[in-house]
Amino acid sequence: MVLRAIYAGATTDWTGLDLTMPQLKVLLALAAAGPVSIGTLARELRVEQGHVERREDSSDRRRTIASLSPAAAALVARLREGSREVMEGWMRRMDRADLERLARGLAALAEASGRAESETTAGPAGGWRT
Secondary structure, three states: HHHHHHHHHHHHHOOOOOHHHHHHHHHHHHHHHHOOOOOHHHHHHOOOOEEEEEEEEEEEEEEEEEEEOHHHHHHHHHHHHHHHHHEEEEEEOOOOOHHHHHHHHHHHHHHHHHHHHHHHOOOOHHHHOO
């Protein structure tokens, strides 16, 4: 009962966050470790070596650009494909009427998210601001 009340009180703080899970992980890692180098942060977050490539920004040598390595891009593609296969399996079990309702609901959701994205200037939907 007490835990339920504590969780209920904290839910507003957590549900009100406009952060992706990776962004939250970075914040928590920095809170635990304090100011650290990017390499230390990557180790704290257990970023596998070879998954991220770093390069100098050709337009501003003070900046370092990070991107997925080909191996990491292939891993992400494999994970996404697995999720797609699971979703397709669920959808194969649905009848035509349910699939049509799902399609209408997803179309409405896509439209609503497009409106929300155009109203937002920062945050996960808008991507990283540099």
